Structures are given as structure tokens and as C-alpha cells.
Amino acid sequence: MIRIGILGYGNLGHGVECAVKQNEDMELAAVFTRRDPQSVHILTEHVPVCPVADAAAYKDKIDVLIICGGSATDLPVQTPEYVKYFNVVDSFDTHANIPQHFENVDKQAKASGKIGMISVGWDPGMFSLNRVYANAILPDGKDYTFWGKGVSQGHSDAIRRINGVADARQYTIPLPAALEAVRNGEALELSTREKHTRECFVVAKEGADLSRIEKEIKEMPNYFADYDTTVHFISQEELDANHSGIPHGGFVIRSGRSGWEGENRHIIEYSLKLDSNPEFTASVLAAYARAAYRMNAEGMSGCKTVLDVAPVYLCRQSGEELRSHML
């Protein structure tokens, strides 16, 4: 059994707990929290919830610590810190800062002889993998990534900060016409507005000026100004009833050419349709926790990303079983 620790018990940590339950070769060893442990109620029986300060003391009781903090301020500190004691996996997703994070984690992981697996999830993660595979196969081609239909937490938060808004949920939606054109192999330069639309469900406070709120949303730079945005005002009850899930997904498509003169066209497409963004991300984290455990058992150490992991390390089954049944 691979003994898993969870650091941080929000949506993602809860998802990891569920994923561990689904994987027969894993067991949950402990959950660490910055909150009062008494206030954190996990689902797995007979597993301790501990203050984060106690984590290092679990050094010999946990094989892989899955760090479920945020990318802005938590992970840049936590991942290099805890890789001193454990193999760790994180979902660091600030694309631009990955090289720096890699370097920080690599240094500590090499010193401790552990594996620090970073930026695991679906983007970065499975989407990155698919970009790399598709680029390796079709060097002469073009990549397209579409996100959605799904909830963007950042955009929902941005709406909530507007004066007069009580609650909000924002969906990012890929434009079907753009998807179709890319799938038909047309080599396109698509603008932001041509790839995605944004749909907002907003609960206004009593007496708020709806047209002012709508205008503020639609003109918000970076978040909405470059998109065709639709705003619906609904009641809190309707928001809770119809928009409480956290679905997401998207498409990675590469359109490329082969042949002596590039005469043949090929389309490689990978897509995800997810009922729960955090639970799916957590499921990816669990698979890469298995890989971290196995790779470390073979003597590997240092910082790794999904690009460094041979697929055979991810599945519970042996290489022999996979070759017989899945190859």
C-alpha cells in the first residue's frame, strides 16, 4: 500500500481523499490543515487530521504527500519545504513561473533524495502532455487550446468584487464555429474573441443598478473586455440550484502535415468533459503520486513534471499486464 498524506483540505484535498479511496493500492495516512483540526471533518474513518506543524513528524509514515494549496502563495513555499521530508506532488499552475518553481523544488529534492512532482493536473498536466506528444509527432503544425465549457473561479471572483453584486458564477465557453474550423484542418490565427465567449450568472443586491453592473462586467479589462460576454441576473436560489457545480474541460488540438511536400493533413484532438474540476485534478494527482512513489523506489530523485514520467508508472497494473491488455 502507498501511504498518502494530504496537505490542505479544501475542494482539491477532498478530491484527493476520494481518489485515494478509488485506488486499491493506496491508503490515506493523514490530513494536515492550517485550520483548527477539530473543525475539519474528513470522510475517511480512523485517519488523523493534524496541524500542519506536525507534518514533518510523519516523515516515516507517509510515502507521498499531496500538497493541495494555491499556486499564488502556498505552493512556492510548501513544495520546496515538504520535499525535504516526503515525495510530494503539487498542482502548481502559474505557467509563467514553472521554471522558477522547478528549480526551487529540484534543489531541495536532490538534497533529500525525494521526488518533487510539480504542475500535475489537466492544464498544466494532461493538456501539456498532449501538446508535447502531438508536437513530437507532427513537427509541422499548429496548436490550439480551448477551455470550457466550465466555471472560471477567477472570473467569478472578479464579478463578486463589483459593487452591488451578492454572488456570481462565470462560464468560459469555446465557440463551436472556431472548434469546427480547427477540426477541419484550417490553419487559423484566432483572436481571443473568436475562441471563447463568457457567460455570467449574477445575483445582484437589492436595489443595485443592474445596467451599471452589466457594463462594469463587460468592460472589465483582461477579464471580459476582449470577449463577447453575456450577463444574466438571477436569484440566489436559482444560482444555488443550477450553478453550484464546478464543471470544466476543454480541447487540445494539433493540426499538422506530413508527406514529402506536406501534402497530407492530420488532426490530433484531446478533450476533457469534467463534472468536477477539482475532483478530476485530484484524480490526476493520485496517479502521479503512484508514479512518484515508484520512481523514488527505483532510486530517482529531483523535480519532475508529467513530461518526465513514463506512462507505465501511473497505473496500478504491472508493465506486463499493461502490455497484455492495454497496448
Add this chain to the structure above:
Amino acid sequence: MIRIGILGYGNLGHGVECAVKQNEDMELAAVFTRRDPQSVHILTEHVPVCPVADAAAYKDKIDVLIICGGSATDLPVQTPEYVKYFNVVDSFDTHANIPQHFENVDKQAKASGKIGMISVGWDPGMFSLNRVYANAILPDGKDYTFWGKGVSQGHSDAIRRINGVADARQYTIPLPAALEAVRNGEALELSTREKHTRECFVVAKEGADLSRIEKEIKEMPNYFADYDTTVHFISQEELDANHSGIPHGGFVIRSGRSGWEGENRHIIEYSLKLDSNPEFTASVLAAYARAAYRMNAEGMSGCKTVLDVAPVYLCRQSGEELRSHML
């Protein structure tokens, strides 16, 4: 530069030649053929076409030999033989015999210190990879593979063997309704007939009994009897004009569940739409030739499949570049 040799210059060997041209870090060193070398005209200038008996003499002039023979009788002999001298890559695709082929190649590859990369292509190959990734992430789920729309060489050949048939081309077509149901997350047990249809374009010899030919096709066991099959009789000119390509493709879909009680559903889908089946397969072979070269340079040897190759080995770019731009 990675020096590539090609053994066997049919559709696949030709595709590899084109792929090598597209990859800036590769050069074609030699082509080996069982035909009279004088009769084989390749596209790359200043590259020798040699009798297959000379291959071993190129031991120090070739980094990776891509073996483009057939799975029935060529590869079971050629791959274990040439891995004595070279890193090799093949596209062995008889799924049931992969474990035996693996064992044969592994033994010779370990003795020679080379890498023998087998069963590379799209199925087995990219489709296998996607089955493994999706199973690792969603252990509670179900796999579906659909092939097509594409030309099945084996089924086209089977029609050509019927008395009175001059030429034929058979397309395997996935049923849109089945694809849609799977994408909607319905857990289905689909029969053969519910997944694919078969469409045949047949050129009959003069005076042949068309209704007898159609009946023989539709009732042919294994090949057609379990499918809804459509037969169109056309002229040789029409076949040559409209059905001379070798397109193919397909879909690998996993529908799975997450959550404490499996309450959330996720769909992972990978699909290919290929103008040229052999050229795409060749493009995959070229990428894995790069991986074989690099892995061997790091001291690895033995038989490998796509499941054993970390994605970072496949792209021309360094790990650092990939982390900065594609992760």
C-alpha cells in the same frame, strides 16, 4: 544529428523518409530493401539504397534503424535480429502476440546493449497511451475504442479475393449515435454492430454477378457478417479518382466517475483524423526513434514500448524548453 536507417521501403518506409525530412535533428543514412536496390527510387538525394544483407555493415553509421516490415512474418524475425546491431523501432501491431515479441526483442536488446522499441504507431501506440493515462486517472470507468472513418487494408483485400471482383476499397465507419451516447457518459455495452458500419466500393469484372458478390461480402464471417455493410459497385476510374487515399483515424474514450460515492462523471476523449495512415504511423515512429536514441545514450537498453517512454524524450526541444513553452 540522429542518423536514421529504414528497412523496407513500402508505404510505411516512404512515410518515414518524409518524417525524417521534417525533423531538423535527423538525417537519413541508408535504406535497406529486399528488392533489387536498382529498382527502388527514394526521394532523398545522396542516400544509398542497399540490399538488406548489407545492413549489419552499417552498424556504426546508423543510430536508429526503423523497421518497416509487416507484423505477420517480417517483424517477428527482423526486430530481434537487427537489435543485435542497432537501436530499432518497429510498428508490430498483432496485439495478442505483443508479450511474446517483447520477450524475444528484450533478450537480444539486453545482450547487445541497444533499445528495441516495439509496437509504435497509433493502435498500438498513441491509442494505447491514451487508454493507460485515462485508466490511471479514472480507475472507476469504462473504455471505448472506435476506428475510422478509414480504409481497412485487410477488409479491402478480403473483398478482392472474391470471384468476379477486380478491385475494392473498404471503409470502417464509427456510428455517430454510439459515439454520442458514449460522450454523454452513458455506460454502454455496445455490440460490434452498434459501434461500426462497413462501406465497400467494389469494381466488378465484366459480366460478374453483382448480387452474388454483394451477398458474399455481406455474409463473410469475421470480416462483414457482424456488421451492417453497404456495397457500392463503381468503375475502376471512379475508384482511382475518389478512393486512392489511405485515410484513417478513430476515437479512444474513457467514461469514469469520481467522488466519495462516484457522484461526478468525467469523459476523456482522444481522437485522430488522418489523411494518410502510413505517413502518420511513420511520424510516430520517427518521434520514438529520437526517444530510443536518447534513452540508449543515457545507458538504457532492452525492449521498450510507448508505455516505457517519458514524453520528454520525444520532442526535439530540451526539457527546459518544453517546461517553459508547452507545460
